[in-house]
Amino acid sequence: MRSNQLSGRRKGYDVLMRSLMILCSGLTAALVLFLLVYVLSKGLPNVTWEMLSTSPSYLTKRVGLLPDILNTIYIVLATLVMVLPLGVGAAIYLTEYASNKKLVAVIEYAAETLSGIPSIIYGLVGMLIFSNNIGTSLMAGAMTLVIMNLPTIMRSTQESLKTVPQSYREGAFGLGAGKWRVVRTVVLPGCVDGVITGCILTVGRILGESAALLFTAGFAHALNGVWEGLWSPGATLTVALYVYAKDQGEFEVAFAAAAILMLLTLLINLSAALVQKHFAKRRSL
Numbered sequence: 031m032r033s034n035q036l037s038g039r040r041k042g043y044d045v046l047m048r049s050l051m052i053l054c055s056g057l058t059a060a061l062v063l064f065l066l067v068y069v070l071s072k073g074l075p076n077v078t079w080e081m082l083s084t085s086p087s088y089l090t091k092r093v094g095l096l097p098d099i100l101n102t103i104y105i106v107l108a109t110l111v112m113v114l115p116l117g118v119g120a121a122i123y124l125t126e127y128a129s130n131k132k133l134v135a136v137i138e139y140a141a142e143t144l145s146g147i148p149s150i151i152y153g154l155v156g157m158l159i160f161s162n163n164i165g166t167s168l169m170a171g172a173m174t175l176v177i178m179n180l181p182t183i184m185r186s187t188q189e190s191l192k193t194v195p196q197s198y199r200e201g202a203f204g205l206g207a208g209k210w211r212v213v214r215t216v217v218l219p220g221c222v223d224g225v226i227t228g229c230i231l232t233v234g235r236i237l238g239e240s241a242a243l244l245f246t247a248g249f250a251h252a253l254n255g256v257w258e259g260l261w262s263p264g265a266t267l268t269v270a271l272y273v274y275a276k277d278q279g280e281f282e283v284a285f286a287a288a289a290i291l292m293l294l295t296l297l298i299n300l301s302a303a304l305v306q307k308h309f310a311k312r313r314s315l
Contacts (some may be wrong), residue, residue, distance in 0.1 A: 036294050053058075069285065069292055070263070070289050072285040072288075072289070073286045073287070073288050073292075074289050076282045076285060076289075077286045077290065081094055081095050083096055085252070085253045087254055093253060093280070093283050094172075095286070095287060095290065097252055097253045097254075098264075098265050098266060098267045098269075098287070099267060099290065100253070100254075100259065101247075101264035101266050101267075102266040102267045102268075102291075104256060104260055105168050105235055105236065105243075105247065105264075105266055106236050106285070106298075108168065108172035109172045109175045109176055109179065110233070112172065112176045113175075113176045113180055113232065114225075114229070116129050116176070116180055117180050117183025117184040117187060117228065118183065118184075118225060120137075120184045121183075121184045121185075121187035121188040121191060122187075122191070122217075123214060124184075124188060125191040126191070126213055126217065127209075137190075138185075141181040142182055142185070144177070145185075146183065148241075149178065149239060149242045150241045150242070152177060152178050152242045153241050153243070153244065153245035154245060155177075156170060156171070156173065156174030156177070156245060157170075157246055160174060161245070164261075165261070165263075165310055166247065166248045166262075166264055167247065167260065167263055168259060168262065168264050169248040170247060171242070171243045171247030171266075172260070174240065174242050174246045175235075175236055175242065175243075178235065178239070179232040179235055179236070182228055182231050182232055183228040183229075183232060186225070186228035187221065187224050187225055187228055190223060190227075191221050192218050193214065193221070193224075194220040198216050198220065199212055199216060199217065202215070212229070219309075221307055222306070223309070226302050226305060226309075227294060227306075229302055230298075230299055233299070233302070234295065234299075237267070237268065237291060237295050238268060239266075243265075243266055247263060247266070247269070248263030248265065249263075249264075249269050249273050250262070251264075251265055252264065255309050265295070267287050267290060267291045268291065270287050270307065271284050271287040
């Protein structure tokens with residue numbers, strides 16, 4: 031009798047917890063869907079070809095987001111080019127080479143502390159260190175974003191490196207391979223998923239950052255090439271969204287920028303997922 035009561039209580043607890051998990055999952059999915067539908071429905075009707083293909087002009091009162099779109103792409107690429115070697119290299123050293131466990135613990139604690147600092151502080155530090163030396167530019171903003179996103183890349187790669195079985199390393203050492211060759215040909219191919227995950231998180235933070243870039247990259251809307259644009263002040267889509275909504279009160283343009291930004295984020299995440307799937311397929315062969 032008592033066992034039947036316990037069994038009924040456990041079933042009730044199981045049903046309750048399962049219902050709560052389904053409710054939480056449903057609320058999360060509904061919130062994401064609501065944001066997507068709301069922003070796209072408000073923004074896409076205001077997006078025109080002229081807006082996507084021209085620069086803004088205050089003389090003709092023309093609104094153009096092409097410089098902001100290009101600046102966003104420039105700063106994403108510049109940040110990834112700098113942060114990936116640094117983050118992946120640091121993760122490889124801490125996981126594969128470092129023998130001083132106390133030093134590793136201190137570096138990991140410092141990385142976790144850096145990831146919790148508000149972005150406005152990064153912006154002030156970037157303005158004092160980078161903008162005062164190389165000028166207010168997209169490069170100064172990219173260098174600031176490198177410091178912001180370095181802990182994300184490093185920690186995600188570290189955790190992925192730890193999932194590679196130790197037997198893989200031992201087998202490669204048994205065949206006479208050196209340390210770097212084992213890391214390059216055995217360990218790194220097995221942790222590509224973690225690196226791509228870190229890239230997706232980094233791109234998401236770059237696209238959504240505005241406070242740090244206001245201090246370091248500025249908010250100019252000039253149309254420049256890649257190299258000239260990196261060393262010139264420029265507004266990303268997020269900064270442009272802030273300026274149009276807060277300073278100029280043009281909420282239609284702000285929603286259009288938000289819709290473009292959301293579509294750009296979805297496109298980049300989809301591309302990263304396809305790359306991740308490609309590497310997973312190659313690894314399974």
